[in-house]
Amino acid sequence: MIRFTNVSKTFGTKENVVKAVQDVSLEVKKGEIFGVIGFSGAGKSTLLRLVNLLERPTSGEIIVNDKRIDALSQKELRQLRSRIGMIFQSFNLFSSRTVYGNIAYPLKLAGWSKAKLDQRVKEMLRFVGLEDKATKYPESLSGGQKQRVGIARALATSPDILICDEATSALDPETTEEILQLLLKVNKEYNITIMLITHEMHVIKRVCNRVAVMEDGRVIEEGQVFNVFTKPQNETTKNFIRSVQNDQLSSHLLEKLQESKRGKLYRIIYKEGVSNQPILSKISKKYQVDFNILYGNISELQERLFGSLIVEFIGEEVEVSKVIKELEKIVELKEVHYAS
Amino acid sequence: MQVDWATFWPRIIEATGETILMVILTLIFATILGLVIGLLLFVTRKGNILENRWIFYFLNLLINIIRPIPFIIFLVAISPFTRMIMGTTIGTAAAVLPMTIAAAFAVARIVENNLVSIDPGIIEAAQAMGASPLRIIFTVLIPEALGPLILGITFITVGLIDFSAMAGTVGGGGLGDLAMTYGYQRFDTSVMIVTVVILILLVQIAQFLGNMLSRFFLRR
Numbered sequence A: 001m002i003r004f005t006n007v008s009k010t011f012g013t014k015e016n017v018v019k020a021v022q023d024v025s026l027e028v029k030k031g032e033i034f035g036v037i038g039f040s041g042a043g044k045s046t047l048l049r050l051v052n053l054l055e056r057p058t059s060g061e062i063i064v065n066d067k068r069i070d071a072l073s074q075k076e077l078r079q080l081r082s083r084i085g086m087i088f089q090s091f092n093l094f095s096s097r098t099v100y101g102n103i104a105y106p107l108k109l110a111g112w113s114k115a116k117l118d119q120r121v122k123e124m125l126r127f128v129g130l131e132d133k134a135t136k137y138p139e140s141l142s143g144g145q146k147q148r149v150g151i152a153r154a155l156a157t158s159p160d161i162l163i164c165d166e167a168t169s170a171l172d173p174e175t176t177e178e179i180l181q182l183l184l185k186v187n188k189e190y191n192i193t194i195m196l197i198t199h200e201m202h203v204i205k206r207v208c209n210r211v212a213v214m215e216d217g218r219v220i221e222e223g224q225v226f227n228v229f230t231k232p233q234n235e236t237t238k239n240f241i242r243s244v245q246n247d248q249l250s251s252h253l254l255e256k257l258q259e260s261k262r263g264k265l266y267r268i269i270y271k272e273g274v275s276n277q278p279i280l281s282k283i284s285k286k287y288q289v290d291f292n293i294l295y296g297n298i299s300e301l302q303e304r305l306f307g308s309l310i311v312e313f314i315g316e317e318v319e320v321s322k323v324i325k326e327l328e329k330i331v332e333l334k335e336v337h338y339a340s
Numbered sequence B: 001m002q003v004d005w006a007t008f009w010p011r012i013i014e015a016t017g018e019t020i021l022m023v024i025l026t027l028i029f030a031t032i033l034g035l036v037i038g039l040l041l042f043v044t045r046k047g048n049i050l051e052n053r054w055i056f057y058f059l060n061l062l063i064n065i066i067r068p069i070p071f072i073i074f075l076v077a078i079s080p081f082t083r084m085i086m087g088t089t090i091g092t093a094a095a096v097l098p099m100t101i102a103a104a105f106a107v108a109r110i111v112e113n114n115l116v117s118i119d120p121g122i123i124e125a126a127q128a129m130g131a132s133p134l135r136i137i138f139t140v141l142i143p144e145a146l147g148p149l150i151l152g153i154t155f156i157t158v159g160l161i162d163f164s165a166m167a168g169t170v171g172g173g174g175l176g177d178l179a180m181t182y183g184y185q186r187f188d189t190s191v192m193i194v195t196v197v198i199l200i201l202l203v204q205i206a207q208f209l210g211n212m213l214s215r216f217f218l219r220r
Ligand SMILES: Nc1ncnc2c1ncn2[C@@H]1O[C@H](COP(=O)(O)OP(=O)(O)OP(=O)(O)O)[C@@H](O)[C@H]1O
Pocket: A011, A012, A018, A019, A020, A038, A039, A040, A041, A042, A043, A044, A045, A046, A047, A199
């Protein structure tokens, strides 16, 4: 559990002040995957680094596992840090140590006996699927393999919390997917609370339960990923969602449709549970209206279906409006205007 | 004037031994001292694990004052100090002190430079795992910088052979002394050549050993 209450972090001198984090209050609940998204410079890394006090807050209160952390002594702080695993965009592996040595490092810090340590390192190697790389040095590994080592190293001491600073930003899409799968596995099998930051909405969509959107050091929107996706409040949030859920028709296509104008265009927004029923064809048939799906984007989000279709209804105007009325009872509908 | 080679060879062997002794002793002391100063300089830097403005400025200033002084002048300048500590300014042992001081500051800079080039993210990762500053110094900083550090120290060693020859000319013994008395003052070219060849050989050996060691630690 991580709780920020009115936390601010300011960098710099009197003349040149950078308010990296401003009055942030949020809670990451035990066992959930919480994502923070924002553009470069929004203050995401700073916020994350406050969790294990790599950065000290200028004001406000941070509570981790029921303990106020900014009042900890050096020794208590080191203890706390061993309960929080951290992974990084650039992996930050020790280049002078083998894969085995990297994973063993936090265990040595914690004073594990040789036999127990060996057993645990092997267990972690198996968990991330790198048994055959134990004696290799990091420089001979691929990006995805390096991040696996990073994850194994971060989890070696069985922490309760894993914090991830852009853990997939240096990876290609396929490797990103592998690492995200691994994070999901970490969360499920070990019930580890994960707080991750990213600038890719795709990452949020893929693994997070809840999300906070950051801009200029502030959290401007927060909630269940599904709710934020279906009812975004801020322009920045909408932009992020558009980056993964492109359901805008190009103006070029709209123009072409206008030329051959036949019927009205509607965007049908699907929410949970309805998109596996043939509502569109059922209702249209009933009123003898033709429909034509121009564009569609339905995907899975948090194990629910979500997305929208752009549909053209062709038929008597009265009948079309009846269809719309009936559909509106089940799904959300918005008319799309040609001239834009 | 012709050299009597029968009595001269033992002198050469003795002088070579003195040079090697001077260099090795200096190397040991200067490496230890330089490592301590270099590490202190690094960890007390702004934003680093044991940030301390005063220690940093003091050490930095000290290095910047001592390093630019030409060794031969430094040697003479600190001779009162050498006499105070060692009781004399003549002989191999007395030469080791100024050599160690001069070399230690050079080693310190090399240590610092190699530490600066370590990715700060690696240090941060260790901190995030709960490693103490001392722990980070010994288990992260030194191992991560070891390969290039050995190359740097090899470079210093080659310089030390040079220093030892200079120290020799002001009574420090060794090959420099020999080259001075026979080669320079008595214009005996053959002695000069032998000394130069031996010095070149020593440099080659030092460089070879250094390269080998650093390759081992760089694992490349
Ligand atoms: N140690 C520091 N000293 C001074 N300013 C800092 C420091 N760390 C961060 N900042 C500033 O704080 C602001 C937020 O930085 P932060 O790294 O948290 O952003 P971010 O959202 O993680 O961005 P990115 O996606 O580029 O990593 C930036 O303006 C940055 O320049």
